[in-house]
Amino acid sequence: MKQITSNVWVETETRGCNFGFVTTTDGIVMIDSPHKPTTAMWLKTEIENRGLLRYIINTEPHGDHWTGNAFFDAPVIAHEGVRTRMLNTDMAEHAARVGTFGPEEPALLEDYTANFPVITFRDTMTMHVGDHTFEMIHMPGHTLYQAAVIVKEEGVVFTSDNIFHGVHSWLHEADPDLWLVALESLRGLNEDIFVPGHGDMCGKGYLDEQGAFISEWKDYVQDAVDRGMTREESVSTLTAMIDRYPMDVEQAALAPMVMGINAGNLYDYLTGPWPPASMGTVATRLPSDYR
Ligand SMILES: [Zn+2]
Structure with missing residues (x-):
């Protein structure tokens, strides 16, 4: 270490x-x-x-x-x-x-x-x-x-x-x-x-x-939403970021999957409702700084 x-x-x-x-x-x-x-x-x-x-x-x-x-x-x-x-x-x-x-x-x-x-x-x-x-x-x-x-x-x-x-x-x-x-x-x-x-x-x-x-990712998905793309289309086609950084140790094979789940979450975030129930309920108690 x-x-x-x-x-x-x-x-x-x-x-x-x-x-x-x-x-x-x-x-x-x-x-x-x-x-x-x-x-x-x-x-x-x-x-x-x-x-x-x-x-x-x-x-x-x-x-x-x-x-x-x-x-x-x-x-x-x-x-x-x-x-x-x-x-x-x-x-x-x-x-x-x-x-x-x-x-x-x-x-x-x-x-x-x-x-x-x-x-x-x-x-x-x-x-x-x-x-x-x-x-x-x-x-x-x-x-x-x-x-x-x-x-x-x-x-x-x-x-x-x-x-x-x-x-x-x-x-x-x-x-x-x-x-x-x-x-x-x-x-x-x-x-x-x-x-x-x-x-x-x-x-x-x-x-x-x-x-x-982060801002670039958000704008990228917002653009897809603005062009009328569905969630499914966004998840399968928004792959342009893939070469921007390497994946962390032993994760190279996960890169296409990560592009898809990033796009899917941002699509949900931008079109609502968000967060999904699977993320839990503590979000309703965020400190005031973060509202
Ligand atoms: Zn993490």
Whole structure:
């Protein structure tokens, strides 16, 4: 793993989201968890070599951020929408899909039992562990339940998937306008060492590019709506963005599918009603900043 400050380690090159951990004077706090069980077992050793794991923080509801929680014995903290989404997940089906990620994964997924968030927040939450302060801030965008995690003493922000640095952005359940607000919230922070949800480390210098790409996607689908295209036509024909960025690690084959689900979600967003019921109901309690 890459050590980025005195007490923060991150991993950005395995399949799934970026994840990391912080060493404090009272144990270790892990931020997000690996998608692949084999990666989780490797991370477990990395952490055990450095101390006792105290907490896990999940930054969003997608499985690449929480699947690996199950391989660690520590309580999980997340936005309440993440907990709800996890509780509504068919875990047998989820484990079967993750089992296709490699030959050694199925054995580790036998009797898979998810490690659900037991401490939840809606707007913000501050946690003190040893000499470190962790601030969780709800920043809906990529999903309605995103949170940025700021490690104050280290000047580091785990931005979650509101930043895809140099790799394709998934907008399959995004609110593009809230996402742009979230990027401005990130710009307003004092800290400028960003661990994005996917891609290499970055800082505020990337925010304009991320925002421009979201706006471009939205305009692209709006144009299709204006030309009278149906949802089905949009999903199957709006593929022009495919070469703009590479997909993240081990996801190249998913590119056409991602173009389709991005277009489909934005079509729904622009034509309403949105969000669909499958995204949950916490969206009705967004902080006033995001309305
Ligand atoms: Zn995500």
